[in-house]
Amino acid sequence: MNKCMMLLLACVTALQAQEIKTSQQLCADGQSRPYVVYTPTKPNPKTKPLLVFLHGAVASPQVNANPEGYVRKSPLVALAEAADCYLLFCFGQKGATWFDAVGQQMVMDEITAVKQQYPIDPDKIFLSGFSDGGSGVYYFAMTQPDPFAGFIAMNGSLKVASMLGEEEIFPCNMNQKPLYILNTSGDSLYPLEQITPSIDFLRKENPNITFKTPTGDHFLGYLPEEQSALVDFIKNHTRQPLTHIVWETSSINKINRIGWLSLKSLALEQERAPWHTLYPKVTIQNNKADLGIKYDYTYKGKGLRIAGFKNDTVTAKRLGAKEGDILLALERDSISSPMAPMLYTAQKKAGDPTELTVLREGATLVLKGNFNQGYPYALLKHQHKTAKIEAEIRGNELYVRTSRIAAYEIDRKQTPVKIKGKVKDFINKP
Numbered sequence: 001m002n003k004c005m006m007l008l009l010a011c012v013t014a015l016q017a018q019e020i021k022t023s024q025q026l027c028a029d030g031q032s033r034p035y036v037v038y039t040p041t042k043p044n045p046k047t048k049p050l051l052v053f054l055h056g057a058v059a060s061p062q063v064n065a066n067p068e069g070y071v072r073k074s075p076l077v078a079l080a081e082a083a084d085c086y087l088l089f090c091f092g093q094k095g096a097t098w099f100d101a102v103g104q105q106m107v108m109d110e111i112t113a114v115k116q117q118y119p120i121d122p123d124k125i126f127l128s129g130f131s132d133g134g135s136g137v138y139y140f141a142m143t144q145p146d147p148f149a150g151f152i153a154m155n156g157s158l159k160v161a162s163m164l165g166e167e168e169i170f171p172c173n174m175n176q177k178p179l180y181i182l183n184t185s186g187d188s189l190y191p192l193e194q195i196t197p198s199i200d201f202l203r204k205e206n207p208n209i210t211f212k213t214p215t216g217d218h219f220l221g222y223l224p225e226e227q228s229a230l231v232d233f234i235k236n237h238t239r240q241p242l243t244h245i246v247w248e249t250s251s252i253n254k255i256n257r258i259g260w261l262s263l264k265s266l267a268l269e270q271e272r273a274p275w276h277t278l279y280p281k282v283t284i285q286n287n288k289a290d291l292g293i294k295y296d297y298t299y300k301g302k303g304l305r306i307a308g309f310k311n312d313t314v315t316a317k318r319l320g321a322k323e324g325d326i327l328l329a330l331e332r333d334s335i336s337s338p339m340a341p342m343l344y345t346a347q348k349k350a351g352d353p354t355e356l357t358v359l360r361e362g363a364t365l366v367l368k369g370n371f372n373q374g375y376p377y378a379l380l381k382h383q384h385k386t387a388k389i390e391a392e393i394r395g396n397e398l399y400v401r402t403s404r405i406a407a408y409e410i411d412r413k414q415t416p417v418k419i420k421g422k423v424k425d426f427i428n429k430p
Contacts, residue, residue: 020072021039022034023036025113031095033063033091033096034063034064034091035110035114037086042081042084048086048118048120048121049084049086049126050085050087050088050126051079051085051128053088053133054090054127054136054137055090055133056134058099058136059132063091076223079227083230097132097136098129098133099135099139099164101166104140122239123149123238124149124239125147125239126150127141127151129154130220131155131156131189132156132160134154134156135153135161136156137152138151139165141179142161142170142171143165144255145174145175145258146258149178150233150237151178151179152180152182152230153182155184155189155190156181158380159380168250168381168383171201171205171206175242176207179208179210180209181199181210181212183195183211183213184218184222186216188346192213201379210229212226212229243417244391245391246389247261247388249266249388250382252266259414261389262408262411263389264408266404266406270404272404273401278386281378283378284377286377287374289315289352290372291314291371292311292314292317293308294306294309295341302335303329305325305326305327306322306326306327307323309323314372315371315372319368320365322360327357331344349374350372352370353371354370355367356368387402389408390426392429393416393419396419398415398419398424399429400425
């Protein structure tokens with residue numbers, strides 16, 4: 001009897017310790033958006049790490065209507081339990097994504113709020129994300145790296161981060177922060193053949209990258225088998241004092257600071273300094289089959305209603321599909337769920353034959369042809385001149401070199417050590 005009572009009390013204690021709490025964050029656009037914090041069950045008066053999670057499909061017009069329900073179903077909860085860390089779920093939407101100023105500020109403000117509400121170790125904050133969230137991890141790592149001890153990008157794309165980001169991104173800005181990357185071998189959205197070259201490119205700037213390719217499609221089903229390694233990643237990495245900064249940018253209108261270094265004005269009309277070399281243009285071949293359809297997910301009938309197209313030359317529109325059509329089948333695959341088109345195209349390549357069955361004004365039409373041919377694309381969107389600065393603390397002395405920087409400022413109150421004397425030129429660095 002006593003053993004049963006003790007077990008019951010232990011279960012009650014665990015349930016009490018486990019907590020999912022929803023709060024609201026007033027964002028820069030004047031809208032209030034939810035965020036959810038999961039508290040791990042292990043009682044511990046000491047500070048704990050914080051794992052921040054960015055969800056996918058962040059361009060959705062509406063914010064998640066049931067954030068707590070989303071959290072309760074998330075496999076990230078088991079990871080947070082195993083790592084004994086708090087878990088922050090941020091919720092974005094169109095106009096407040098992981099790639100724009102409103103969404104980024106929302107995430108940073110929510111982290112600040114959680115640090116004030118919970119015993120968080122400020123040097124053990126990790127940013128993670130899946131799909132659009134994984135791409136968002138890349139974007140944060142190259143625009144807001146300083147607060148984080150490390151990054152976990154799951155089924156993300158560097159290309160998407162560059163394409164959707166308001167700011168141009170530069171791998172040197174990661175400042176060699178630890179990055180754990182997971183992309184599945186059968187991902188139909190981001191094929192591994194396109195992802196691997198981007199990781200090879202990143203590794204030239206950042207040696208602290210772990211890249212794994214578990215089996216699966218565009219889902220998080222691999223998380224349990226990766227849990228132990230991710231727990232070790234969280235346990236083994238702590239944010240280090242910022243003694244060496246490299247920063248490249250084409251604009252300081254929205255982001256002009258990293259740690260104790262802020263940029264006041266640029267001189268982009270000047271020539272680049274000899275040490276300021278440009279990134280090589282990395283081109284990747286896209287052989288993915290893509291219908292190019294945007295769907296109306298509010299439609300509740302049979303099939304999927306076509307809401308529009310990505311552009312005027314996509315496969316489906318070229319074959320004769322129209323906005324308002326109901327997509328009933330792709331070849332012999334009937335459309336039984338919103339995932340059906342993705343599962344179908346995962347088995348195809350650019351240029352392959354295809355067949356769409358659509359319902360239009362009561363008539364069933366069969367549209368036959370081939371997917372568009374593949375094409376090469378540039379990995380990073382670099383369209384403007386850039387400026388660059390490097391600052392390094394050696395002992396109690398600070399050495400700086402600049403390229404196209406008109407003015408910068410050092411906040412000596414924020415440096416990890418007290419800087420003696422004036423800033424010195426890199427030429428004189430020991």
